[in-house]
Amino acid sequence: MQITVTINGQERTADVEPRLLLVHLIREVFGLTGTHVGCDTTHCGACTVLLDGLPVKSCTMFGVQADGRSVTTVEGLQTNGQLHPIQAAFKEEHGLQCGFCTSGMMLTGAALLEHNASPSDEEVRWAISGNICRCTGYMNIVKAIQAAGHSMAEEPAGAQA
Amino acid sequence: MLPARFEYHRPETLDEAIGLLKEHGDDAKVLAGGMSFIPLMKLRFAQPGHVVDVNRISELNGISESDGWLRVKAVTRHNEIHASDLINSRYPAMGAAAPQIADPIVRNLGTIAGSLAHGDPAGDWGSVMLALGGQVVARRSSGERVIPVEELFVSNFATTLEPDELITEVQVPNPEPRSGGAYLKLERKVGDFATVGVAVQLTLDDGHVKSAGIGLTAVGPTNIKAREAEARLAGSEPTDDVIAEAAGLAAQAAQPMSDLRGSADYKQHVVEVFVRRGVARALEIAKGA
Numbered sequence: 001m002q003i004t005v006t007i008n009g010q011e012r013t014a015d016v017e018p019r020l021l022l023v024h025l026i027r028e029v030f031g032l033t034g035t036h037v038g039c040d041t042t043h044c045g046a047c048t049v050l051l052d053g054l055p056v057k058s059c060t061m062f063g064v065q066a067d068g069r070s071v072t073t074v075e076g077l078q079t080n081g082q083l084h085p086i087q088a089a090f091k092e093e094h095g096l097q098c099g100f101c102t103s104g105m106m107l108t109g110a111a112l113l114e115h116n117a118s119p120s121d122e123e124v125r126w127a128i129s130g131n132i133c134r135c136t137g138y139m140n141i142v143k144a145i146q147a148a149g150h151s152m153a154e155e156p157a158g159a160q161a
Numbered sequence: 162m163l164p165a166r167f168e169y170h171r172p173e174t175l176d177e178a179i180g181l182l183k184e185h186g187d188d189a190k191v192l193a194g195g196m197s198f199i200p201l202m203k204l205r206f207a208q209p210g211h212v213v214d215v216n217r218i219s220e221l222n223g224i225s226e227s228d229g230w231l232r233v234k235a236v237t238r239h240n241e242i243h244a245s246d247l248i249n250s251r252y253p254a255m256g257a258a259a260p261q262i263a264d265p266i267v268r269n270l271g272t273i274a275g276s277l278a279h280g281d282p283a284g285d286w287g288s289v290m291l292a293l294g295g296q297v298v299a300r301r302s303s304g305e306r307v308i309p310v311e312e313l314f315v316s317n318f319a320t321t322l323e324p325d326e327l328i329t330e331v332q333v334p335n336p337e338p339r340s341g342g343a344y345l346k347l348e349r350k351v352g353d354f355a356t357v358g359v360a361v362q363l364t365l366d367d368g369h370v371k372s373a374g375i376g377l378t379a380v381g382p383t384n385i386k387a388r389e390a391e392a393r394l395a396g397s398e399p400t401d402d403v404i405a406e407a408a409g410l411a412a413q414a415a416q417p418m419s420d421l422r423g424s425a426d427y428k429q430h431v432v433e434v435f436v437r438r439g440v441a442r443a444l445e446i447a448k449g450a
Contacts, residue, residue, distance in 0.1 A: 060200065
């Protein structure tokens with residue numbers, strides 16, 4: 001089936017089998033391997049991407065369902081080589097250890113900050129409760145998301161993606 | 162994991178979807194949120210020849226009240242229900258259940274009608290609908306019928322829906338004055354299936370319980386309506402003794418199995434505790450309403 005997906009702002013077309021999962025469309029057809037496959041059972045959130053701005057688990061959606069829609073992966077967070085505030089904050093606050101969950105964590109965090117710029121500890125933990133960090137480095141992940149919120153609030157509107 | 166091959170259909174209207182279900186019958190399955198269906202396809206427990214994706218049918222989206230009913234269209238997501246002021250203010254059992262389903266990301270896609278049609282005894286909406294007296298509207302090419310949720314579940318993952326029927330709407334009667342509700346869920350961790358869940362809905366009248374609804378999650382082959390417990394509450398003054406008796410009756414109605422989430426005895430005990438807490442919470446809301 002012929003599909004067109006806007007991925008990280010760029011329109012891409014592909015001819016895929018309907019049974020191809022969105023995560024495999026992203027990784028294997030579009031070659032964007034920043035989105036990870038963790039559990040492959042909708043639990044871990046490593047494969048989280050934004051579909052029209054909302055976090056979804058791309059292992060539990062078919063690629064054809066993204067036809068005509070907009071997908072943001074971790075590769076789409078940066079703008080012209082400038083890290084997105086959430087990426088900068090994960091770096092600054094040591095928000096990752098092995099890094100496997102990180103792309104999902106950052107996308108979920110970025111989506112949270114879109115509607116809540118200064119979330120409490122509890123609000124962050126609630127928002128990322130569908131993303132598992134097997135290194136258990138949650139303390140710094142929470143800090144990083146909050147720090148990103150602060151830096152986004154300080155920057156003039158529209159300065160980030 | 163790669164599901165078996167299937168033909169993908171993406172109707173944009175309800176009529177088109179109904180037509181596809183008629184054409185392919187047993188060989189077609191409806192894809193809504195996909196949060197249970199796609200995992201089943203990946204495990205090859207489900208291998209439909211045709212998948213009818215109803216996510217782009219705009220008629221199937223929205224929450225409203227009219228003619229005495231709350232109407233939640235089939236493809237309304239759990240998170241949309243969680244965010245609805247109408248539901249949180251008037252249907253507290255639903256408002257309490259929505260944010261306890263799966264995890265926040267799954268709730269962005271999972272739908273209320275998909276959950277009911279899936280017929281999982283560990284599904285949360287089934288119990289809530291049993292407590293609230295909810296019903297679903299099922300449509301097929303020959304017409305439409307209303308199925309009370311009490312008559313929807315047959316056994317594990319088996320419902321009275323016909324293969325060519327599509328749930329278009331979930332309906333809940335408008336609450337009477339002085340009503341309240343609650344949903345309590347025990348899970349080992351976020352995203353796990355319920356160990357036990359209990360939904361309660363109550364209406365008060367002059368210090369007496371006018372009507373009561375109690376639904377149980379994950380303690381039997383289907384969601385269970387705890388009828389004897391409901392009957393114990395209805396017409397009575399909700400004293401601690403009455404509530405305790407009703408909770409005991411609800412625990413007796415539960416038919417849990419021992420598994421990795423707990424022993425049958427433990428789950429029965431949790432039902433009893435949750436009915437007591439759920440009734441207390443529902444009363445608190447009803448008194449303030």
